Amino acid sequence: MMRLGVLGGGQLGRMLLQKAADYPLHVHVLDPDPEAPCRPLCSHFVCGDFRDAPTVEAFAKGCDTLTIEIENVSLPALQRLHEKGLRIIPEPEALEHITDKGLQKQLYQRLGLPTAPFVLAETATEARKAAEEGFVFQKLRRSGYDGYGVRDLSQEPTPLEGPSVMEQKIRRAAELAVMAARDAHGRVVTYPAVEMVFHPQVHRLQYQICPCGLDPQVEQQARQMAAALIESLRITGILAVEFILDQEGRLWVNECAPRPHNSGHHTIEAFDISQFDMLLRIALGLPIREPLMRSPSAMVNILGAPQASGIPDYESFLLMVTREQVFVHVYGKARVKPLRKMGHITLLHPDSHILRKKAAEWSEKAYIQALPDN
Amino acid sequence: MMRLGVLGGGQLGRMLLQKAADYPLHVHVLDPDPEAPCRPLCSHFVCGDFRDAPTVEAFAKGCDTLTIEIENVSLPALQRLHEKGLRIIPEPEALEHITDKGLQKQLYQRLGLPTAPFVLAETATEARKAAEEGFVFQKLRRSGYDGYGVRDLSQEPTPLEGPSVMEQKIRRAAELAVMAARDAHGRVVTYPAVEMVFHPQVHRLQYQICPCGLDPQVEQQARQMAAALIESLRITGILAVEFILDQEGRLWVNECAPRPHNSGHHTIEAFDISQFDMLLRIALGLPIREPLMRSPSAMVNILGAPQASGIPDYESFLLMVTREQVFVHVYGKARVKPLRKMGHITLLHPDSHILRKKAAEWSEKAYIQALPDN
Numbered sequence: 032m033m034r035l036g037v038l039g040g041g042q043l044g045r046m047l048l049q050k051a052a053d054y055p056l057h058v059h060v061l062d063p064d065p066e067a068p069c070r071p072l073c074s075h076f077v078c079g080d081f082r083d084a085p086t087v088e089a090f091a092k093g094c095d096t097l098t099i100e101i102e103n104v105s106l107p108a109l110q111r112l113h114e115k116g117l118r119i120i121p122e123p124e125a126l127e128h129i130t131d132k133g134l135q136k137q138l139y140q141r142l143g144l145p146t147a148p149f150v151l152a153e154t155a156t157e158a159r160k161a162a163e164e165g166f167v168f169q170k171l172r173r174s175g176y177d178g179y180g181v182r183d184l185s186q187e188p189t190p191l192e193g194p195s196v197m198e199q200k201i202r203r204a205a206e207l208a209v210m211a212a213r214d215a216h217g218r219v220v221t222y223p224a225v226e227m228v229f230h231p232q233v234h235r236l237q238y239q240i241c242p243c244g245l246d247p248q249v250e251q252q253a254r255q256m257a258a259a260l261i262e263s264l265r266i267t268g269i270l271a272v273e274f275i276l277d278q279e280g281r282l283w284v285n286e287c288a289p290r291p292h293n294s295g296h297h298t299i300e301a302f303d304i305s306q307f308d309m310l311l312r313i314a315l316g317l318p319i320r321e322p323l324m325r326s327p328s329a330m331v332n333i334l335g336a337p338q339a340s341g342i343p344d345y346e347s348f349l350l351m352v353t354r355e356q357v358f359v360h361v362y363g364k365a366r367v368k369p370l371r372k373m374g375h376i377t378l379l380h381p382d383s384h385i386l387r388k389k390a391a392e393w394s395e396k397a398y399i400q401a402l403p404d405n
Numbered sequence: 406m407m408r409l410g411v412l413g414g415g416q417l418g419r420m421l422l423q424k425a426a427d428y429p430l431h432v433h434v435l436d437p438d439p440e441a442p443c444r445p446l447c448s449h450f451v452c453g454d455f456r457d458a459p460t461v462e463a464f465a466k467g468c469d470t471l472t473i474e475i476e477n478v479s480l481p482a483l484q485r486l487h488e489k490g491l492r493i494i495p496e497p498e499a500l501e502h503i504t505d506k507g508l509q510k511q512l513y514q515r516l517g518l519p520t521a522p523f524v525l526a527e528t529a530t531e532a533r534k535a536a537e538e539g540f541v542f543q544k545l546r547r548s549g550y551d552g553y554g555v556r557d558l559s560q561e562p563t564p565l566e567g568p569s570v571m572e573q574k575i576r577r578a579a580e581l582a583v584m585a586a587r588d589a590h591g592r593v594v595t596y597p598a599v600e601m602v603f604h605p606q607v608h609r610l611q612y613q614i615c616p617c618g619l620d621p622q623v624e625q626q627a628r629q630m631a632a633a634l635i636e637s638l639r640i641t642g643i644l645a646v647e648f649i650l651d652q653e654g655r656l657w658v659n660e661c662a663p664r665p666h667n668s669g670h671h672t673i674e675a676f677d678i679s680q681f682d683m684l685l686r687i688a689l690g691l692p693i694r695e696p697l698m699r700s701p702s703a704m705v706n707i708l709g710a711p712q713a714s715g716i717p718d719y720e721s722f723l724l725m726v727t728r729e730q731v732f733v734h735v736y737g738k739a740r741v742k743p744l745r746k747m748g749h750i751t752l753l754h755p756d757s758h759i760l761r762k763k764a765a766e767w768s769e770k771a772y773i774q775a776l777p778d779n
Contacts, residue, residue, distance in 0.1 A: 032719075032737065049423045052446055053734045055719040071448035072426055303730055303753075316720075317727045325699070325753075345406075345429040346689075353691045356677055360427045363406065374427075379677075379699075 036094030040067030414441030
């Protein structure tokens with residue numbers, strides 16, 4: 032049986048492992064956290080730093096194929112392993128272009144994909160200067176994800192330290208994401224676009240909905256761009272591409288991630304092939320096909336309550352949620368922190384108005400509290 | 406987080422573990438096979454015999470709740486643990502009535518549930534005598550499952566050795582199964598009945614289909630009987646009840662199993678709450694609700710090919726199956742044997758005629774071959 036190594040052991044890896052059990056696969060996981068969500072679900076867990084080259088190279092010895100569930104892994108290790116002939120999903124060359132947001136932007140430019148105008152800044156001083164010229168939106172070139180390492184200098188004038196991409200702000204009408212997949216034979220498929228709906232008061236995802244409620248032509252365009260991007264990068268694997276739709280109806284590529292992605296959680300219930308299944312089929316060398324939508328769906332993150340810190344009170348949340356017709360995924364984290372992603376729920380309904388209404392309602396109550404200290 | 410112990414580490418446990426990862430749970434598994442399908446997917450695996458009382462009692466020390474995925478576990482151990490206050494799903498008293506097929510038949514009789522007329526035989530001599538009186542169908546009182554330990558003495562006159570139930574043969578028109586569930590608050594729900602369709606030539610399950618194609622009144626009756634049975638047994642947990650429908654349209658309870666069951670595999674994709682999810686909700690002490698059918702479905706077992714013995718050739722099977730719109734579950738067994746259950750596929754389609762046709766077709770090709778020796 033194939034031994035698949037995964038760099039990173041978080042919730043994305045955990046959902047990958049849940050699906051991997053449907054295939055003849057041994058899955059090995061590398062993560063620095065001894066309590067990583069993947070630990071109890073894999074054949075073999077190595078506690079170590081995936082950013083450290085020797086650690087990654089030692090870990091890879093036991094694997095036939097390597098993949099990632101987080102981008103900031105040791106690229107030099109992956110490059111050496113790839114040269115030695117190890118299958119790596121996605122290929123290190125593509126990963127190199129993606130993990131550095133400066134190279135990522137230059138790639139979009141080179142491919143002729145529309146992306147917000149930008150300049151690169153080496154230092155905070157250069158960033159401040161770029162902001163004065165209208166490039167007010169700062170993204171650290173090498174940063175985390177989920178809104179870390181970004182700053183809007185028109186709101187908060189002190190720049191972050193470090194090399195960054197300085198972008199002009201696009202006047203957003205909506206945000207979309209498309210998941211693309213490409214198998215070892217070069218066949219590309221895309222999932223229908225997801226619309227990310229943000230909370231009107233706080234800048235935070237309220238829910239995601241699929242299909243998106245936008246002009247079918249816009250959606251088609253987004254899917255074509257995602258397909259073009261995965262083709263150009265020659266990635267074997269999956270690629271989540273995020274777009275901004277501006278107030279004039281134009282699409283802009285925002286960023287991409289060559290791994291399972293939060294914007295694809297709904298695919299577990301809403302498609303016959305989930306994003307995790309798609310990645311596993313590619314890892315197994317199987318030819319892929321168009322995923323079939325089983326139902327319109329919405330996804331709401333379950334977050335740590337704004338004041339919650341400590342041992343999570345899962346019970347009262349589960350009591351509420353299991354009464355309703357929703358699909359629950361609690362990631363089993365041992366501690367809750369304010370706004371930490373603790374899980375997600377998926378709603379299915381044929382009517383998109385009802386879906387939106389229900390999703391907005393759930394977003395008000397999808398919080399995990401902490402148990403009282405005693 | 407709750408620590409749930411599972412006695413038995415086969416494919417049913419494996420599918421339970423896949424779902425358990427959606428809840429805040431640590432799952433511990435006890436199985437004598439160091440290569441048990443559950444091993445790579447649980448927090449804690451103990452290699453040991455679940456039929457051995459001291460082993461079970463030692464294993465239980467680390468658990469808050471204990472459940473089973475196979476019936477022939479140490480009942481004395483469960484009884485002692487239950488007396489000491491450990492939560493056990495199902496309760497040992499119910500298990501006692503089910504693991505002995507003689508007690509099981511007497512229970513149906515006592516509850517007034519229709520079941521094939523029977524006598525009990527202690528020895529092969531008594532069995533032969535019973536057969537002469539028309540009770541030709543022999544079932545060992547304590548035996549395995551899936552057709553082991555049963556013999557039709559009208560076909561093969563030498564009885565099996567050991568205490569057995571001797572039944573009159575029912576002239577079957579169809580076979581059904583109903584999954585019932587009962588939570589800690591006493592609420593009972595049932596799933597729609599499944600029809601088991603047998604191959605016209607070989608006596609082997611060809612496919613299962615849900616909803617069953619039978620008279621709605623018959624189905625309702627089967628669901629009511631399953632509900633009555635789980636109520637009477639006062640089981641906290643789930644109970645699969647198998648029925649025979651005779652040629653006069655009457656239902657007979659055939660047997661039952663207080664655990665996840667082959668007849669409930671389709672619930673993973675076809676219902677919003679699968680049989681595994683239902684059991685987990687009960688284990689977590691959550692109130693249960695009616696499961697919602699998402700689509701009509703059929704289930705086909707993937708078997709070892711009749712001559713196959715050795716290392717399974719999963720690749721050629723997966724190449725065939727992933728092209729089609731089916732949901733595949735390969736249990737990841739390291740060796741294939743003739744007719745061994747290697748996995749299953751689930752088909753979804755709104756039209757039951759198409760489902761039946763496709764399921765029958767799949768049953769002709771859902772075989773795993775062995776790789777050539779070399």
